Amino acid sequence: MPGLEDLYREIILDHYRNPRNRGELDIPPAHRTEGFNPLCGDEIVVYVSVDDDDRVAEIKIGGQGCSISQSSASMMSAAVKGKTLDEARALTRAFKALMSIHETKLGGDGSGTDAPTPDPEVKLGDLEALQGVVKFPVRIKCATLSWNTLTQALDEVATAS
């Protein structure tokens, strides 16, 4: 049986206690997207502004959730800020691949089915600390909530422009 230290790694607790990019952005010009975890009631709000070079110029995170969803959101915001949309999407694919087998198997909603095939060039860095989450299948949806919300936000930005 996996131990709690696999789940609550120090870097995760650090992001939970000191969340990066917490706050709001003015909409417009920024875009706002909400994500829900219907099982537990966690809500995440992603504010994102994309500049003329198709880069994530600014990102802020709002909402409430457990340590896993909040730290994942914090790490996500730090990882994609300043990245191009293509880079952000590649990072999302890589992260979802880290989680996806289990999410597909568990979720049954198809949310994991379109994700994987990560680019081997993409480096997850600190985000790999979250890989212990897959040993606690119920919590995978917590870790992927902010990433699914980001994906939706970027799709909405692309559609709007």
Add this chain to the structure above:
Amino acid sequence: MAAALSTDSPPTVGLDVAAARADFPIFDARHDRRLVFLDTAASSQKPRAVLDAMTEYYETTHANVHRGVYDLAERATAMYEGARGTIGRFIGATSDREVLFTKNVTEAFNLIAHSWGRSNLRAGDAVLLTEMEHHANLVPWLMLAEERGIELRYLGVTDEGELDLSDLDAKLDGAKLLSFTAMSNVLGTLNPVRQLADAAHAAGAVVAVDGAQYVPHTTTDVAALGADLFAFTGHKMLGPTGIGVLWGREELLEAMPPFLGGGDMIRDVRLDGFTPNELPWKFEAGTPPIAEAVGLAAAVGELERYGMDAIRAHEQRVTGYAISSLQERFGDDFTVHGPRSIERRGGVLSFAFKAIHPHDISQVLNESGVCVRAGHHCAKPLMRRLGVGATARASFYVYNDTDDVDALADALDDAASMFAL
């Protein structure tokens, strides 16, 4: 025994918890640590008597009911219908015709909304619900509101976690139905069922009651409660999953059209129409949960053996100990949602602890074998009223005692040291 109930000195003897635990195989099943099961409000554990009754039924008696003329089929039918009688008497029903087997409380409220609702409610008609309802008693009405344009009104919840009755009569004015829970699955609040039923009847409204958290924990008499329709489920009262009961006043059920159509619920079927069966089978389409009915009847036998007054007294003692000991140990870091008086609440304890998210609390508690529920408990409007996204919830039953509360407290210390901000 009931006379011994009081807030100041709950009885210290009554239910023999050690003996009760020995009735439940799951507590002697091989776990890597003692099982501290505090999630009965979601689903109770099952005593050996229930498991044995269902196994014996399948090993010696099973056949489909209401069909065959051979001995097995007759015996299976007798057991299924006998279970109906046992379960009906347990809640004070005076006729088997008033006891409908359903899948669960969710199905019961869908039955009420589809059958009674569609034949009695027109656009603009009002249904009064409460802010503390489980989704089972909200979503069927929201669906009917979308379809029919009925008006939904809600009794609010006070800061103490009780129903706000200050505007009860105004909200009942013109309402055709009052549908509410006898006990909140989040706050543990015991609602004044009779008072609400009397007020509703005085206003000409029909009364439907969600008894999911009530029937397993205290003596139930549907007539004394004043309900017209009363739903509960088997798996929260030592019985199996997949079976629940909707009790209803006979003349009300007689006037209601069938819910699901199919086998068993008909008297005659022609190519141009059908005649429904009589009560209670009019509302039981298809092969029913036969073994589950047998199991639920066995569960009722076990509950009667423990004694419902003893169960209520025991849960008050454990709940009272939980509230006082956890607050003494953790002070303001431990907050109870809902009434603090054990006279006005059941053994369901939602709490907040040190601003640690309920998911994380539940995850850390799991390391100590302590099972509590974390989430919105299928009561999202109530979560919004409380201003939280989720709560952690411990709930108690015949197999829980103060040692479980102490285990919960020790495990909360572990959560505090891991997540202290």
